[in-house]
Amino acid sequence: xxxxxxxxxxxxxxxxxxxxxxxxxxxxxxxxxxxxxxxxxxxxxxxxxxxxxxxxxxxxxxxxxxxxxxxxxxxxxxxxxxxxxxxxxxxxxxxxxxxxxxxxxxxxxxxxxxxxxxxxxxxxxxxxxxxxxxxxxxxxxxxxxxxxxxxxxxxxxxxxxxxxxxxxxxxxxxxxxxxxxxxxxxxxxxxxxxxxxxxxxxxxxxxxxxxxxxxxxxxxxxxxxxxxxxxxxxxxxxxxxxxxxxxxxxxxxxxxxxxxxxxxxxxxxxxxxxxxxxxxxxxxxxxxxxxxxxxxxxxxxxxxxxxxxxxxxxxxxxxxxxxxxxxxxxxxxxx
Amino acid sequence: xxxxxxxxxxxxxxxxxxxxxxxxxxxxxxxxxxxxxxxxxxxxxxxxxxxxxxxxxxxxxxxxxxxxxxxxxxxxxxxxxxxxxxxxxxxxxxxxxxxxxxxxxxxxxxxxxxxxxxxxxxxxxxxxxxxxxxxxxxxxxxxxxxxxxxxxxxxxxxxxxxxxxxxxxxxxxxxxxxxxxxxxxxxxxxxxxxxxxxxxxxxxxxxxxxxxxxxxxxxxxxxxxxxxxxxxxxxxxxxxxxxxxxxxxxxxxxxxxxxxxxxxxxxxxxxxxxxxxxxxxxxxxxxxxxxxxxxxxxxxxxxxxxxxxxxxxxxxxxxxxxxxxxxx
Numbered sequence: 137x138x139x140x141x142x143x144x145x146x147x148x149x150x151x152x153x154x155x156x157x158x159x160x161x162x163x164x165x166x167x168x169x170x171x172x173x174x175x176x177x178x179x180x181x182x183x184x185x186x187x188x189x190x191x192x193x194x195x196x197x198x199x200x201x202x203x204x205x206x207x208x209x210x211x212x213x214x215x216x217x218x219x220x221x222x223x224x225x226x227x228x229x230x231x232x233x234x235x236x237x238x239x240x241x242x243x244x245x246x247x248x249x250x251x252x253x254x255x256x257x258x259x260x261x262x263x264x265x266x267x268x269x270x271x272x273x274x275x276x277x278x279x280x281x282x283x284x285x286x287x288x289x290x291x292x293x294x295x296x297x298x299x300x301x302x303x304x305x306x307x308x309x310x311x312x313x314x315x316x317x318x319x320x321x322x323x324x325x326x327x328x329x330x331x332x333x334x335x336x337x338x339x340x341x342x343x344x345x346x347x348x349x350x351x352x353x354x355x356x357x358x359x360x361x362x363x364x365x366x367x368x369x370x371x372x373x374x375x376x377x378x379x380x381x382x383x384x385x386x387x388x389x390x391x392x393x394x395x396x397x398x399x400x401x402x403x404x405x406x407x408x409x410x411x412x413x414x415x416x417x418x419x420x421x422x423x424x425x426x427x428x429x430x431x432x433x434x435x436x437x438x439x440x441x442x443x444x445x446x447x448x449x450x451x452x453x454x455x456x457x458x459x460x461x462x463x464x465x466x467x468x469x470x471x
Numbered sequence: 472x473x474x475x476x477x478x479x480x481x482x483x484x485x486x487x488x489x490x491x492x493x494x495x496x497x498x499x500x501x502x503x504x505x506x507x508x509x510x511x512x513x514x515x516x517x518x519x520x521x522x523x524x525x526x527x528x529x530x531x532x533x534x535x536x537x538x539x540x541x542x543x544x545x546x547x548x549x550x551x552x553x554x555x556x557x558x559x560x561x562x563x564x565x566x567x568x569x570x571x572x573x574x575x576x577x578x579x580x581x582x583x584x585x586x587x588x589x590x591x592x593x594x595x596x597x598x599x600x601x602x603x604x605x606x607x608x609x610x611x612x613x614x615x616x617x618x619x620x621x622x623x624x625x626x627x628x629x630x631x632x633x634x635x636x637x638x639x640x641x642x643x644x645x646x647x648x649x650x651x652x653x654x655x656x657x658x659x660x661x662x663x664x665x666x667x668x669x670x671x672x673x674x675x676x677x678x679x680x681x682x683x684x685x686x687x688x689x690x691x692x693x694x695x696x697x698x699x700x701x702x703x704x705x706x707x708x709x710x711x712x713x714x715x716x717x718x719x720x721x722x723x724x725x726x727x728x729x730x731x732x733x734x735x736x737x738x739x740x741x742x743x744x745x746x747x748x749x750x751x752x753x754x755x756x757x758x759x760x761x762x763x764x765x766x767x768x769x770x771x772x773x774x775x776x777x778x779x780x781x782x783x784x785x786x787x788x789x790x791x792x793x794x795x796x797x798x799x
Contacts (some may be wrong), residue, residue, distance in 0.1 A: 162791030170607065196607065202637070210596020211603055217585060218535070218604035238629075241590045242597055250578035250586070251569035252791040286792050310794040399563060 143381030145330040152322040154299035155185045155261075159223065162307055163193050166221060169307070170197040172208050173225030182227050183263055183322050208403035209235035209260065213312075215243045216258040223309060226262040229278045229316065233334035243312040244282045244287040257363060259303065264292075264316040265356045265406055266454050272442035275450070277406040279355065280413030283383035289313040290383040294358040298335055298381060298459050303471045305337035317455040337382055340390040346376035347463050350394040350416060354380035354470040357455050361404050373468050383410035383413050391417060399430040400467045404455050409437035476528075476690045483753055486528075486685050489775055490520040490741050493496035493502050493544045494582065496553055499774060500543070500560065500574075504720060508511060509560045510654065513574050516544035518683075518715030519641050521740035522647050523548040525688025526708075529643075529696040531581070535614040537598035539647075540589035551579045552767060552774035563780030570783055571791075580798065583612075589651070592625030594618060595644075598691075602640040606703070613699050615643040621652025624660055632673040634706040638732045642705040643695055644670065647682065649714040654726035670707035682710030683740045715739060 149157075162169045171186060177200040180187035190198035205226060212222040226232045233241070238381040243256045266275035282468055283290045293299045293337045299317070306313040313471035330343055341359075353361045356380050365375040378394050380387070395401045401421060439453040476482070493516060503509045516523070523544040530536070530549075538545040541653050546556055552566065559566030567579050568587075574588040586603055588594035598616035622628050623646070635642045646666050650657050655665050667677040676698065680691040688710055695706040713735040717724050724732075725741045736742075748754040 154766070202630075202633060204630035204634060207599060207634050208626050210627065210631075211600035211634065214537075214585070214597035214602075215604040215607075216600070217597070218608075220604040222600070237590060238596055239592055241593055242588070246578070246793050248791045249568060249572040249576045250580075250791075251567070251571045252794065253568070253578050253793070253798060254581040254585075254795040255796070257797055259645055280757045289793075310797045327520040336751020345678065 146293060146327040147318060147330060148325060148327055150297060150322065151296055151299045151317070151324045151326070152183065152185055152307040154296045154328065154332060155233050155303075155317060156187070157188070158300055158303035159189060160192070161168050162223065163189065163197060163332045166307070167219045168219065170199060170222060170226065171223050172199040172201055172212060174201055174203060174227055176200060176225050183319070185322070186225065193362065200268045205231055205234035206238055210238035210242060212260065212331045213238055213246070213256055216256045217254045220393045221257055223259045223261065223303075226260060228274050229262050229264040230273050230276055232260070232262055232278070237381050239312070240285060244285055247311070247405050248287065256312045257310045258312045259306050259315060261317060262314070262317045263319045265318040265320060266443050266450055267320040267356070267439070267446055269417055269445060269450060275443035277355070277438060279314070279383055280405060281316055281405040283386070283413050284456070285384075287311065287333050289337070290386055292355040292381065292383055293317065294355050294379055294381070295323065295326070296328050299333060300328055300336040301332070302337055305335060309337070316355060322448050324359070331419070338385070338387065340378050340380045340382070340387040342376060342390070343379050344375065344400060346374035348373045348375060348398055348468050349400040349402060350376045350378060350379045350392060351402050351404060351460065351464065352380065352394070354383065355406065357404045360455055360457050361460055363457040363465065367457065367461050368464055369453035371465065373465065375464060384418070386416070388424070391421065395421055395425050399428055401429070402434045402460065402467065404436045406438045406455055409435060410440065412437060433468070434467055436463055476686050478686070478691065480753065482747060484568050484762070486524060486689070487741070487744055487748065487754065487759070488766065489524040489548055490685060490744065492553075492766045492769065493520045493547050493765070494523070494629055494741060495770055496547060497543055499557075499770050502773075503557070503560070509574065510562070511573055512540070512719045513722055514541040516541055516717045518735065518739055519649060519712045520544055521685035521688050521744070522682045522710045522712055523617070524643070525685045526643070526645055526692040528689045529692035530613065530615055533610065534612050535583040535585060535598075536600045537585045537601065537614065537616045538577075538587060539591075539594060539617055539619060540587070541575055541619070542587050542617070543574070543692045546579065546584060547575045549579065549582050551582050551584060553773035554751060557773045558780045560781065561777045562782065564783045565776065565780035585687065592618065592627040593621040595622065595627050595631035598642060599619075599634055599640065602635070602642045603638065606640060612698070613641045613643055613696055615645055615718055615792045617645045617647060619652060620646055620648040620650070620657050620666065621660070623666060624652065630673055632670060632705070632707075636673045639704055641699045641703050643699055643707060644675070645694070646707065648708045648709055648711055649712050651714065651726065652716070653718045653769050654722070657727065666709045667707060675705050675707050677707030678711065679709045679711060682712030683738055683743060685740055685744050755791035
């Protein structure tokens with residue numbers, strides 16, 4: 137049925153609200169879905185994403201846990217094996233390390249080790265990234281590091297649309313999925329078009345077309361990259377912005393197609409540079425599109441230090457629009 | 472309140488046979504290992520057979536089992552076909568996991584056998600989740616979680632016991648206390664070696680049982696499972712046992728004396744049960760040889776099945792890294 141041409145209604149909401157609506161939709165749609173995590177129920181979630189859900193769905197389906205990351209993530213693995221659809225929240229990426237055994241040694245290995253007898257349709261959401269002045273145990277970006285692991289799907293929603301619908305896509309995937317929500321995005325507001333009710337979770341997306349340089353990024357760096365692209369445009373440089381959206385499996389095709397158009401590429405990644413997802417992307421371009429390039433590959437990454445507390449130091453650690461502009465400009469107009 | 476085990480002849484014979492099956496199965500494993508057909512790690516259950524045989528008697532097919540890397544006994548006692556287990560250790564496609572897991576990672580969906588976990592303590596949270604799912608899906612099932620006393624050292628043990636009680640999950644925690652975590656004696660690793668006492672600090676009821684006595688284990692397990700089914704609360708069962716062989720095939724056993732092992736061998740679960748049966752004229756010597764023959768025939772058939780198996784083509788090496796769908 138073709139809808140008559142009329143202005144499509146849109147809804148203004150925060151990224152946080154989009155995440156919450158996704159969870160609510162998941163709980164409404166399937167009685168096997170339940171949430172589990174620290175302070176997600178009575179407290180309402182440490183980033184208030186799950187606020188009100190316990191009141192609506194009850195304590196059994198919005199399950200507060202003690203501070204036992206390994207046990208409740210492992211419980212998610214077992215519960216997924218035994219027929220439910222757990223969605224686990226880990227407060228922040230650094231805490232996920234307490235559950236790394238369950239993620240890597242169980243969630244990832246069991247489908248393979250069991251010869252395909254068991255799937256682990258487990259979703260783990262966590263906050264990631266810097267910018268909130270909470271220092272070196274709450275601010276890192278380990279999503280690229282998780283993307284090293286075969287068997288995981290790694291999602292990094294940056295837009296309101298992806299925050300709202302990537303979870304629904306993840307629920308349709310029978311594999312363990314990590315969703316990284318950047319802490320600086322929760323308060324971001326945006327429009328959600330009412331004619332969208334799903335997004336694909338397999339592909340990167342060109343969010344700004346350009347001809348001179350590809351800026352490849354994801355998550356919290358996306359909006360800094362948009363800002364950089366706007367500034368570059370004023371200088372007559374048209375940057376193409378690619379939102380990776382999914383770090384594993386990585387959509388190499390979209391990356392290569394963009395680089396083939398612009399012949400220059402900067403990868404912007406809040407994670408540490410060495411052994412990072414940006415390194416992986418750069419190498420794939422080098423392997424598969426070397427002769428398309430008119431300039432060396434460049435990166436703007438997080439500084440290789442534990443995140444410092446002091447604001448001027450933290451800001452200096454994170455990719456910033458001016459750095460992105462400077463690096464892109466140098467590529468397009470070498471001095 | 473103790474649960475009386477119904478000691479008719481058929482049942483006694485069944486218990487003895489189940490233990491002998493494990494013992495002979497593993498003797499064959501050693502042969503296959505020495506012939507370099509089984510590779511990697513091989514952790515034998517010799518001396519501990521009464522634990523899994525006794526506990527499994529208390530479970531029904533709808534219950535779930537989570538085991539460790541020393542799980543040959545649990546898998547066999549649970550009723551998993553020995554053929555697919557040998558094939559698994561031979562790395563064959565007709566193995567229970569297509570040869571992907573080997574000795575330490577037996578899984579069997581139809582038997583609700585959730586592995587085969589080789590990270591000490593790693594199976595406990597997983598078992599918690601299985602029990603949680605059963606409860607949420609309103610399936611009346613008990614999850615039996617086997618682990619060694621070494622797992623008590625791990626944080627996951629404490630996290631899991633706490634949550635099992637807090638969430639009132641029908642779980643049977645079976646601590647197979649064989650006195651050594653690899654080469655470290657329990658009193659060198661644990662400040663408090665009374666594990667039932669530890670469980671009680673999470674308000675979980677528990678019991679200690681002589682894990683070398685199959686009837687005592689069965690009775691204690693039935694007792695425990697009755698309580699779990701009646702209350703939907705977890706229960707902790709410590710089975711005191713002893714590993715008569717090396718930790719794995721690479722262990723010089725410098726941490727214990729030959730005399731200690733010999734003393735335990737004399738009170739091994741099979742010799743003890745068999746002697747008791749014979750002394751009380753509950754079984755005849757020729758019946759035991761009959762059991763030996765039956766079991767050896769089963770094992771020969773299992774080995775033949777495994778040897779006849781093919782290898783998974785390397786072209787399928789990436790299959791199941793990600794799943795296409797959730798198996799029904």
